[in-house]
Every structure is written in structure tokens, then in C-alpha cells.
Amino acid sequence: MKNFVLRPSGSSRWLKCPSSLPLEDKAEVVKTVMEAAAQGTAAHEILELCIKNKVRPATYMGKTVEVYDEDQMTFPLYIKVNPEMVEALEVFLGHLDILDPDNVSEEHSELSMEHSSLDGLRGTADYVRISADGSHLWLYDLKYGKGIVQAQNRAGEVNTQLLSYASLLFDKFPKLETAEVAIIQPRGATKKKFRSARIDRSDIDTHVSNCRRAQASALNVVNLVEPIGDHLKTGSHCFFCRAKNICPAQQKEAAEKLFG
Numbered sequence: 001m002k003n004f005v006l007r008p009s010g011s012s013r014w015l016k017c018p019s020s021l022p023l024e025d026k027a028e029v030v031k032t033v034m035e036a037a038a039q040g041t042a043a044h045e046i047l048e049l050c051i052k053n054k055v056r057p058a059t060y061m062g063k064t065v066e067v068y069d070e071d072q073m074t075f076p077l078y079i080k081v082n083p084e085m086v087e088a089l090e091v092f093l094g095h096l097d098i099l100d101p102d103n104v105s106e107e108h109s110e111l112s113m114e115h116s117s118l119d120g121l122r123g124t125a126d127y128v129r130i131s132a133d134g135s136h137l138w139l140y141d142l143k144y145g146k147g148i149v150q151a152q153n154r155a156g157e158v159n160t161q162l163l164s165y166a167s168l169l170f171d172k173f174p175k176l177e178t179a180e181v182a183i184i185q186p187r188g189a190t191k192k193k194f195r196s197a198r199i200d201r202s203d204i205d206t207h208v209s210n211c212r213r214a215q216a217s218a219l220n221v222v223n224l225v226e227p228i229g230d231h232l233k234t235g236s237h238c239f240f241c242r243a244k245n246i247c248p249a250q251q252k253e254a255a256e257k258l259f260g
């Protein structure tokens with residue numbers, strides 16, 4: 001059986017609830033492009049152009065970006081680059097401007113990767129810079145939405161989406177030892193637009209082990225080795241789960257609310 005795709009953006013969900021991997025595969029997903037998500041996609045495209053072409057966002061003011069959902073199943077939305085987007089991307093680029101221009105061996109934007117030994121773990125990192133000696137990584141992720149996303153919670157746990165991208169990068173660049181992983185959220189409802197965490201290779205090893213465990217649990221569920229309920233866990237991570245409508249745990253909770 002083919003392994004499940006482990007998308008970094010859903011990692012906070014599938015690490016806690018591995019059964020959501022097979023359930024999402026079975027769920028009837030409504031193929032829609034949300035305006036807010038399309039704005040984010042367009043902002044990422046313009047950011048990529050700015051970094052690759054070494055120009056400022058104002059260069060693209062008024063340009064129209066064609067946006068499809070990730071499965072390209074719907075008609076496109078057309079998003080125009082406006083002053084708010086230009087200003088937001090300037091905030092992101094401002095954090096690149098302060099990095100040491102001499103301490104770099106590689107720089108990438110929108111770098112797509114697949115893990116060499118963890119089948120299914122794949123993703124695209126927004127901004128990647130490797131130090132001149134190859135041992136340190138700067139990984140910056142653009143969040144265009146307003147809902148705050150932390151790089152690290154109060155318990156010191158690093159955002160698993162960032163850890164997933166970093167795992168792909170540590171796999172791709174074996175000399176890496178340390179990293180600064182950051183979320184840059186220019187439109188976030190907080191003064192602190194840049195939030196970061198420091199990690200090293202031991203954090204990556206732990207995260208990859210956790211991903212392997214989630215992948216194995218999901219496979220055990222579809223191979224009927226373990227009951228689905230053994231790896232179902234409700235929580236705040238359910239919010240964006242596409243399997244909510246067919247999830248037995250959600251149905252049980254709903255029944256308990258109604259009749260319990």
C-alpha cells in the first residue's frame with residue numbers, strides 16, 4: 001500500500017490524530033477556493049518572484065495572479081496585487097535584508113522537497129538560506145492570514161509545520177546542524193510580526209520519528225491491524241480537518257452532546 005502524504009501544513013493534526021490521514025482520503029472534499037486562501041497563495045507567488053528576481057514587491061503592484069486550489073479542480077480566482085499585499089511582503093523582505101549578506105552559500109524561495117527516507121513527507125518552504133559553511137539554516141515561513149500562528153508554544157514545543165519543513169531541509173542538506181525557524185506574519189493581529197525558534201538536529205530526529213509513528217499508525221488502521229479509534233484524537237486540530245463529517249469521534253461527541 002502507498003504511504004499517506006504527510007503535508008507539513010496538516011502536521012499538527014496528523015501527528016495527534018493519525019487516523020485523520022486515511023479518513024481525509026475517504027472524505028468528500030468540497031473543492032472550493034476561499035478568497036482568503038487565494039490571497040495567501042497570490043502573496044506567496046509574488047514573494048517568490050521578488051526573491052528570485054531580487055526586486056521589491058511594489059514592482060508587481062496591480063499585477064493579476066491566477067490562483068487555483070491545490071488540486072486544481074476548480075476555476076481560478078484572479079487576485080490583484082494591492083498596496084496591502086505590497087506592504088505585507090515588504091515586512092517579510094525586511095527580515096531578509098538584515099541577514100548577513102556574506103554568510104550564505106545557498107538561498108531559495110518556494111523550495112519543493114520530498115524526504116529521501118520518509119515516504120510521504122513533502123512540502124514547499126517559502127524561504128531558505130544556508131550559511132556559508134553549510135551548518136546553519138534560516139527557514140522563514142510567510143503566513144498571510146491574520147489568525148496568530150506561533151513558532152513555538154509556551155511549553156517550548158516548536159510549530160510542527162516548521163519542524164516538517166526543517167526535516168526536509170536537514171535531509172536535503174546533510175551538513176546542517178542548527179536552524180532558526182520563523183513565522184513572519186505581517187498582517188497578524190499582534191505587534192510581533194516575526195516569531196522564531198532555534199532547533200538542532202536532535203529536534204529533527206525526534207520529529208521525523210514522530211512522523212514515522214503517525215504514518216505507521218495510519219497504515220495499521222487501513223490494513224485493519226488496529227481499530228481506527230486507537231488513533232483518533234479530537235482537539236483544536238480538528239478545526240481544519242476535511243474528515244470532520246465522517247469522523248466517528250466527532251459523531252460520538254455530537255451524539256453525547258445531544259443525548260448524553
Ligand code: SF4
Binds near residue numbers: 023237238241
Ligand atoms: S475530526 Fe478530529 S478526531 Fe476526527 S479525524 Fe479529523 S482530526 Fe481526527
